[in-house]
Amino acid sequence: MKIHQLSLFLENKPGRLSEPCRLLADAGINIVTLSLADTQQFGILRLIVRDWQQAKATLEQAGFVVNITEVVATEVADRPGGLADVLSIIEEGGINIEYMYAFTFRMGDKAVLVFRFNNPDAAVSLLQSKQINVISSVELYERAQQ
Amino acid sequence: MNGFWHDRGCSFHPVSAPDYLPVAQLRALQLHRLQVVVQLSYENVSLFRQRMDDKGVKPADIRTLEDIRHIPFVVKSDLRDNYPFGLFASPMSQIVRLHASSGTTGKPTVVAYTQEDVDVWASVMVRSFAACDLGPGDIIQNAYGYGLFTGGLGAHYGAEALGATVIPISGGNSDRQIMIMQDFGVTAICCTPSYFLHLIERAEEMGVDMRKLPIRAGVFGAEPWTEGMRQRIEPRSGIKAYDIYGLSEIIGPGVANECCEQHGLHIFEDHFYPEIIDPQTLEPVPDGQEGELVLTTLSKRAMPLIRYRTRDITMLMPEQCPCGRTIRRMRRNSRRSDDMFIIRGVNVYPSQIEGALLQVEGTLPHYLIVLTRDKDLDNIEVQVEVTPEVFGDTVGALEDVRQKLAHAIERTIGIRVKLTLVQPHTIERSQGKAKRVLDNRQL
Numbered sequence: 071m072k073i074h075q076l077s078l079f080l081e082n083k084p085g086r087l088s089e090p091c092r093l094l095a096d097a098g099i100n101i102v103t104l105s106l107a108d109t110q111q112f113g114i115l116r117l118i119v120r121d122w123q124q125a126k127a128t129l130e131q132a133g134f135v136v137n138i139t140e141v142v143a144t145e146v147a148d149r150p151g152g153l154a155d156v157l158s159i160i161e162e163g164g165i166n167i168e169y170m171y172a173f174t175f176r177m178g179d180k181a182v183l184v185f186r187f188n189n190p191d192a193a194v195s196l197l198q199s200k201q202i203n204v205i206s207s208v209e210l211y212e213r214a215q216q
Numbered sequence: 217m218n219g220f221w222h223d224r225g226c227s228f229h230p231v232s233a234p235d236y237l238p239v240a241q242l243r244a245l246q247l248h249r250l251q252v253v254v255q256l257s258y259e260n261v262s263l264f265r266q267r268m269d270d271k272g273v274k275p276a277d278i279r280t281l282e283d284i285r286h287i288p289f290v291v292k293s294d295l296r297d298n299y300p301f302g303l304f305a306s307p308m309s310q311i312v313r314l315h316a317s318s319g320t321t322g323k324p325t326v327v328a329y330t331q332e333d334v335d336v337w338a339s340v341m342v343r344s345f346a347a348c349d350l351g352p353g354d355i356i357q358n359a360y361g362y363g364l365f366t367g368g369l370g371a372h373y374g375a376e377a378l379g380a381t382v383i384p385i386s387g388g389n390s391d392r393q394i395m396i397m398q399d400f401g402v403t404a405i406c407c408t409p410s411y412f413l414h415l416i417e418r419a420e421e422m423g424v425d426m427r428k429l430p431i432r433a434g435v436f437g438a439e440p441w442t443e444g445m446r447q448r449i450e451p452r453s454g455i456k457a458y459d460i461y462g463l464s465e466i467i468g469p470g471v472a473n474e475c476c477e478q479h480g481l482h483i484f485e486d487h488f489y490p491e492i493i494d495p496q497t498l499e500p501v502p503d504g505q506e507g508e509l510v511l512t513t514l515s516k517r518a519m520p521l522i523r524y525r526t527r528d529i530t531m532l533m534p535e536q537c538p539c540g541r542t543i544r545r546m547r548r549n550s551r552r553s554d555d556m557f558i559i560r561g562v563n564v565y566p567s568q569i570e571g572a573l574l575q576v577e578g579t580l581p582h583y584l585i586v587l588t589r590d591k592d593l594d595n596i597e598v599q600v601e602v603t604p605e606v607f608g609d610t611v612g613a614l615e616d617v618r619q620k621l622a623h624a625i626e627r628t629i630g631i632r633v634k635l636t637l638v639q640p641h642t643i644e645r646s647q648g649k650a651k652r653v654l655d656n657r658q659l
Contacts, residue, residue: 077609079602081639107611111618112637114611131421133641135602139609168610186609 071194072140073207074122075184079135080113090115090129097128102214103184105171116171118143118184120211141186142193143210145203148174148181156183156202163196165189175213182210229346229378231339234486235541242542246489247281249514254278254287257520260305263298264290264522284491284512285500289523295325295465306330306518316364317464324364327464328518334373336515337467340484341374344473347482347541348433348458350404352379355430357397359407359415360438361387366468367438371406374470380404387411390418401430409436409445409457410650413581416452427454435460437469439650440528440549442567444574445581446478459548465524466511472546480533480545487515490546491523492532504534509546557653559587559594564629566652569598572624576617577605584643589657597634598625601643 080086087106094101094117102118118141119125126136146152153172160167166188174181182205187193197204205213237245255275257264267288268274277283295303300323304311312331316324329337350356356375360367368386375382385396387407393415396402405412412434419426434449437460449457461481462469471488472481483490491500492507501507509526530549537545556565570581582601587594598621606617614637622635644651 075609077607079607079614079637079639081637081642086639109611109615112614114609114614116609133639135604135607135640137604137607137609 071142071198071204071206072190073118073143073184073205073210075139075141075186076117076119076122076125076129077137077139078115078117078129080115082108082110082112086113087115089132090117090134093128093132094119094125097124099125099128100214102210103171103173103182105169105184107169118210120214139186140190141184142190142197143205144183144185144197145180145205146183148179152181153183156197159197159200159202160185160187160193163193165193165196229342229351231342231377232346234484235343235347235482235543237486237542239542242486243281245486246514249486250281250284250489250512251275251278253512253514253516253520254522256305256517257522261303261520263294263303281489284489284523287523289498289510289525290521291525292325292465292527296323299323300326301328303521304328304519311518313369315366315369315464315468325465327366327468330517333467333516333518336487337370337470338373338377340467340470340487341370342378343484344435344460344470345374345378345380345404347473347475347539348404348435348456349476350378350380350433350435354378354380354403354433355383355400356380357383357385357393357400357402357405359385359387359393359405359411360469366462366464367406370462370468370470371435375406390415391422394419394422394424397426397431398424398429403430404433404435405431405455406435406460408438408650409434409441409449410439410581410645412436412449412453412457413445414645416449420452426452429454431455433458435473437461440555440567442570442574442581443548444571448574448581461546461549463526465521466513466526467516471511474548475537475539475541477537477539480537480547481549482537482541482543482545483532485543487513489514490532490544492530493525495529503532503544506531506547509549555653557585557587557655559596560631562629562631564596564631568628569625570652572628573598573600573621575624576620582640582643582645583652585653587653587655587657594657595634596631597636598622599636599638599643601640602637603640 099119105116107114129136146156168186170185172183194204258275273286310330311328313329316326358371360371362368432455434455434457446457458474460469460473462471472483474481489512491510493500493510495508509528509530511524512522513520528549530546533545556563584599586597618635625633
C-alpha cells in the first residue's frame with residue numbers, strides 16, 4: 071500500500087524549480103502531486119508520479135540527486151475535522167510523522183493526505199484497522215487521470 | 217597483501233636501476249652532476265652568473281653537496297622576467313622542444329629541452345610508471361592535455377619508452393574517455409585526480425562499473441591531492457591511485473612518483489636534487505622536517521635551474537622505503553604555499569578544507585571556496601555538492617549534514633564558514649588543475 075515518492079535536492083535560487091518540472095514534462099510524465107520543503111539555503115521537492123522509475127532516471131540523467139521514499143496516502147472526507155480525526159489515530163498509535171502534505175482531486179468530496187512515517191508498515195496496518203482508506207499507488211494514479 | 221617480498225610486486229624495469237644505487241654512490245653522482253651544471257649555467261646564463269658574482273661565489277667553490285647552500289635561489293618570477301628565452305644555457309640549435317606553463321598570470325613561463333633532456337625526461341617517466349607496476353603489455357590512456365602543457369607529451373614519451381601501449385586521447389570528452397577505456401581494455405590512466413573523479417562519476421551515470429574493467433592503475437598529478445581523495449577513488453574504481461609529482465620548470469611530470477608502497481614519492485634525485493628550506497629564513501632544514509621544496513636540475517642542458525623554489529610544502533622522509541629504492545621520498549605534498557589564502561589573519565590551505573570535508577561520510581571533494589569581503593570583514597563560503605549518499609529526504613537530515621561539514625571545517629581551520637550545499641555538477645570541473653578558491657575580495 072506504500073507509494074514511491076521522489077525527492078530532489080534543489081538549491082534555493084530563482085529558476086531552480088522549473089528545470090525538473092520541464093524535464094518531466096518533456097518526458098511526458100504527469101505529476102500527480104508535489105510538495106516543496108524549503109529553507110533559506112536549499113529546498114527539497116517531493117513528487118508523486120506514475121512512472122517513478124522513468125522519472126528518477128530522467129532527473130538523474132540531468133544531474134539531479136534523487137531519493138526514493140515510501141509514503142502512505144490516505145483518503146479523508148473533505149470537511150472540517152477530516153484531518154484531525156486521522157491525526158488522532160496516528161498519535162494514539164504512537165507513530166511518528168516525519169512530514170505530510172495534502173491535496174484534493176478535481177472531483178469528489180475527498181481529500182488525499184500523503185504521510186511520511188517513521189514506520190510506514192505499522193502505520194498502514196493501524197490506519198486500515200481503523201477503517202481509514204489507505205490508497206494504493208494504482209488507485210492514486212487512476213484517480214489522477216480521471 | 218603482506219608477502220615476504222618488500223617490493224609487493226613492483227615490477228623492475230632496467231631503466232629503474234638508479235632508483236637502487238648505493239647511497240654513497242648516489243651522492244657522488246649528484247655532486248659530480250651539480251658541479252657540471254653549475255659551471256654550465258655560470259658560463260651561459262647571465263642572470264645566474266651575475267647573482268653568483270654578487271654573492272662572491274664561483275663554480276669552483278662547490279666542493280661538496282652541502283656547498284649548494286651558497287648558491288642563490290631561482291624563483292618563478294625570474295622565469296617571467298626573462299621571458300621567453302633568457303634563461304637558456306644551450307643555443308637554439310641544440311634545443312629540440314619548447315613547452316610553456318598555462319600562464320594564468322600574464323606571460324607564460326617557457327621551458328626548453330635538448331634531445332638529452334627529452335631522453336632524461338622519458339627515463340624518469342619510465343621509472344615513474346615502473347614504480348606503479350606498469351610495463352610492456354599495459355595499455356595506458358593518457359588523458360593529460362597534449363600541447364604546451366608538459367603533462368601530455370611527458371607521459372606520452374615515458375609510456376612509449378616503457379614499452380607500454382599509449383592511447384594519446386588527451387583531456388576532455390568524458391563519454392569518449394569511458395568508451396575507449398572499456399573498448400580498448402585500458403589498464404592504466406594518466407590525468408589529474410579531480411578529472412578522474414569526474415570520470416568515475418560519469419561512468420556511474422552511464423551505467424559503467426569501472427571496477428569490472430581491466431583498468432588497475434592511475435597515475436595522478438598536476439595538482440595536489442590528499443589521502444582522503446585516494447580513499448574516494450580506489451574503492452569506487454577498483455584501481456590503485458598513484459601520486460606523480462612534477463613541475464614544468466624542472467622538467468614536467470616525473471620529478472617524483474609513488475611506488476607500490478604508496479607512502480611518499482620517490483624523487484629521482486640523480487636528476488633532481490632536493491632540499492627543504494624554511495620559507496621564512498631560507499635556511500635548509502634536515503630530512504624529516506617540513507618546509508619548502510627546492511629543486512636543482514642536475515642534468516638539464518637546455519634550461520638548468522639551480523635551487524628553484526617550488527613553493528610546495530613537504531618534507532624529505534628520513535627512513536629508507538621498504539620497496540628497496542635508495543632514492544629519498546618526499547611526503548605527499550597536498551599543500552602549495554601559493555594557493556594558501558589568508559583569511560582574518562589565518563593561513564588556510566584548500567587541502568585542509570578538503571580534509572575536513574572528507575571526514576564527513578559520503579561527501580565527494582567537489583567543493584569551491586569563495587572568499588568575499590563585506591565592510592572590511594572577510595567571509596568564507598564553502599560550496600559543497602550534494603551526493604546521493606548524503607541526501608536524505610528530510611530537511612532535518614540535510615541540515616544535519618550541512619552543519620557537520622561546517623563544524624568539521626571550523627574545527628580544522630578555526631574559522632566559522634558559511635557552508636552551502638549545491639546541486640551536483642554545478643561546480644565547474646576542470647580538466648587541468650582544479651580551481652578550489654574563488655577570491656572575490658577587493659583588496
